[in-house]
Amino acid sequence: MLSSTSAVPRSEQPSAGLPSTCHACPTREHCLPAGLDPAALHSFEHTVERRQHLKRHERLYRYGMPLEHLFIVASGQIKTERPMPDGRPQVLGFYLPGQLLGLDALSSHTFCSDAVALCDSTVCAISYAMLTSLIQQRSTLLLRFHALFGTELARQQSNMLLLGNAKAPQRLAAFLMDLATSHHAPAPPAPSFELRMSRDDIASHLGLALESVSRQLTQFRAAGLLEVQNRRIELLDADALRAIAISS
Amino acid sequence: MLSSTSAVPRSEQPSAGLPSTCHACPTREHCLPAGLDPAALHSFEHTVERRQHLKRHERLYRYGMPLEHLFIVASGQIKTERPMPDGRPQVLGFYLPGQLLGLDALSSHTFCSDAVALCDSTVCAISYAMLTSLIQQRSTLLLRFHALFGTELARQQSNMLLLGNAKAPQRLAAFLMDLATSHHAPAPPAPSFELRMSRDDIASHLGLALESVSRQLTQFRAAGLLEVQNRRIELLDADALRAIAISS
DNA sequence: CGCAAATTTGACATCCCTCAAAATTGGTGG
DNA sequence: CCACCAATTTTGAGGGATGTCAAATTTGCG
Numbered sequence: 001m002l003s004s005t006s007a008v009p010r011s012e013q014p015s016a017g018l019p020s021t022c023h024a025c026p027t028r029e030h031c032l033p034a035g036l037d038p039a040a041l042h043s044f045e046h047t048v049e050r051r052q053h054l055k056r057h058e059r060l061y062r063y064g065m066p067l068e069h070l071f072i073v074a075s076g077q078i079k080t081e082r083p084m085p086d087g088r089p090q091v092l093g094f095y096l097p098g099q100l101l102g103l104d105a106l107s108s109h110t111f112c113s114d115a116v117a118l119c120d121s122t123v124c125a126i127s128y129a130m131l132t133s134l135i136q137q138r139s140t141l142l143l144r145f146h147a148l149f150g151t152e153l154a155r156q157q158s159n160m161l162l163l164g165n166a167k168a169p170q171r172l173a174a175f176l177m178d179l180a181t182s183h184h185a186p187a188p189p190a191p192s193f194e195l196r197m198s199r200d201d202i203a204s205h206l207g208l209a210l211e212s213v214s215r216q217l218t219q220f221r222a223a224g225l226l227e228v229q230n231r232r233i234e235l236l237d238a239d240a241l242r243a244i245a246i247s248s
Numbered sequence: 249m250l251s252s253t254s255a256v257p258r259s260e261q262p263s264a265g266l267p268s269t270c271h272a273c274p275t276r277e278h279c280l281p282a283g284l285d286p287a288a289l290h291s292f293e294h295t296v297e298r299r300q301h302l303k304r305h306e307r308l309y310r311y312g313m314p315l316e317h318l319f320i321v322a323s324g325q326i327k328t329e330r331p332m333p334d335g336r337p338q339v340l341g342f343y344l345p346g347q348l349l350g351l352d353a354l355s356s357h358t359f360c361s362d363a364v365a366l367c368d369s370t371v372c373a374i375s376y377a378m379l380t381s382l383i384q385q386r387s388t389l390l391l392r393f394h395a396l397f398g399t400e401l402a403r404q405q406s407n408m409l410l411l412g413n414a415k416a417p418q419r420l421a422a423f424l425m426d427l428a429t430s431h432h433a434p435a436p437p438a439p440s441f442e443l444r445m446s447r448d449d450i451a452s453h454l455g456l457a458l459e460s461v462s463r464q465l466t467q468f469r470a471a472g473l474l475e476v477q478n479r480r481i482e483l484l485d486a487d488a489l490r491a492i493a494i495s496s
Numbered sequence: 497c498g499c500a501a502a503t504t505t506g507a508c509a510t511c512c513c514t515c516a517a518a519a520t521t522g523g524t525g526g
Numbered sequence: 527c528c529a530c531c532a533a534t535t536t537t538g539a540g541g542g543a544t545g546t547c548a549a550a551t552t553t554g555c556g
Contacts, residue, residue: 082409086496090409104405106398112405132391136384143380149397150354156404157352157360161330161338163411164455168544199503207412209545214504230503230553248334416512447535457513462536478521478535 022048030098031072032126032144040138047130054078054117060101062114067105069125073097076121077196080104080113081204089114091205093155094197096182100148118196163207165248171206172216174245176226180235191235270296278346279320280374280392288386295378302326302365308349310362315353317373321345324369325444328352328361329452337362339453341403342445344430348396366444411455413496419454420464422493424474428483439483 022033022045033044051074054060060071063083073095080101081089092113095101101123104112135142162171180191195202203210220226225241227234235241270281270293281292299322302308308319311331321343328349329337340361343349349371352360383390410419428439443450451458468474473489475482483489 082405084409084413084496085494088496090413092405092408104398104401106394107396107402108398112402132387132394135390136387139380139384142383146354146380148355150352150356153352153401153404154355154360156401156408157330157340160340160404160407160411161332163408164452165332165338198501204412210502211504211546212544215544218504246333248332248336446533458534459514459536460512463512466536 021045025074027074027098032100032148033141034144036138036140036144040140043134043138044141047126047134048124049127049130050125052123052125054121054123056117056119058117060115060117060123061111063111065111067102067109067111067128069102070128070131071101071115071123071125073099073101074122074124077118078115078121078123079118079197079201079205080115082113089204091197091201093159094118094179094205100152103149103152118201168206168208168212168216169219169244170247171208172202172213172220173241175202175206176233176235177238177242177245180233180238191238193233195231195233269293273322275320275322275346280348280396281389282392284386284388284392288388291382291386292389295374295382296372297375297378298373300371300373302369302371304365304367306365308363308365308371309359311359313359315350315357315359315376318351318376318379319349319363319371319373321347321349322370322372325366326363326369326371327366327445327449327453328363330361337452339445339449341407342366342453348400351397351400366449416454416456416460416464417467417492418495419456420450420461420468421489423450423454424481424483425486425490425493428481428486439486441481443479443481 022028022031022041025031028034033041036044049069052060052071054076060078075097078095078101080092080095082092083089095115101115102111131145135145162174166174179195180193197205199210199213203213206213217226217228220241221228223240225235225237227236270276270279270289273279276282281289284292297317300308300319302324308326323345326343326349328340328343330340331337343363349363350359379393383393410422414422427443428441445453447458447461451461454461465474465476468489469476471488473483473485475484
């Protein structure tokens, strides 16, 4: 396997190992407990066993580990990747604050991927056992859970469509627009953001060679669509990029 | 990719759309209600509002339709596809008896794909409202539901890996082996089966041109790995195909 | 400041898609 | 039962997009 850092996350930086305050959480309205009434929210907070801090490149879970918790990104950014026989892991997806992590463990009750922090991050660890028992009592929570589930499925479907159909320019444009819109909201006027992942990660996720990603960025810049300075992206013509992304 | 759970014949034509008899269903042990005790199974049967027959090429649901039922394939075979702006739909997946259909509607409560019968088929229509309410009372059912959900996610992840990494021979080999194992019971001795989908469907699903699929089949035949007679496939060297499928 | 990692750029090879046409299959009606 | 037509599948030739290999450049970090 890979270099052996201890399998399980071991950096529960205690600062907030406390009763997880969903109330104060900035992502609350986009998170699993969105829409719960105060009583239900209070119950839900008990399923959050801890808040957990991850340093950059730290692993939250690994392929094959038993499912005990699901995770929600509270801050930072996480990638999931599948270790492949040739040693080169394939990136499956990127997760931003509010998104639910670990659903691929639901069938076998072991994780089917590794989760790695792209930058210093925080996650809420939710006991799956407690969650299921709470779901039995709160229909709102059941629906929320299924909604997130469906969202995850939809994301993967979109990815399949991209990988199956699209050429390199479309893939990258779609990726960037995705990131720009979901990457919380400096709104339309200031379309500028920082890529937290490497060119290699992007390439793997898009089914391209990293050189192709680099070249494509260069071309976008040459065409005046964006400005790129290492990992900082500034969108100059979001409409054009969007058009490229959806062009068949 | 077709993976996991169904090793079931697919030739029964249930008589009529009557009170859904899960007891007698050949796919019962691989289906959503697997593992339920008799009382729970009885309750579950109430969520099956009807059995529904589909003729070849008939549509079960369409993109944008509101979610009212989830569906389980009882016999036959179904494909899901996303209508694309250029008019050419992209195939998302194939569904065999016992598999759950419609999960991509969970987030928006409208279907994100079309479902089309590849041959005359039967499905059980399950009221989503009744299912959610029953789930609140039966923890076994909740776990089963999430397990199927996880299976679906895993299938899509496998597909992403295939589309992102693999060359044409690997894609097709993986597809065929998947079909061979999940298709029906004859097991290793009789590796012969009928493709229910067109070359075009396969190509779309694998992110290839249909000509490439055809050519690749020809090459496999030339190499003595299989015999192909129109849509009938006979595996001559399953081990070799499996090796190709997993070769990086 | 200096080294290792990440990114960019260039040249070339190759896989696969596109276009085109022939061959086969399946279905329909005479 | 056979003829005929449309749809599907196979086969061929050629070109384009992208992967691979290699090297230069920049960035990050100690």
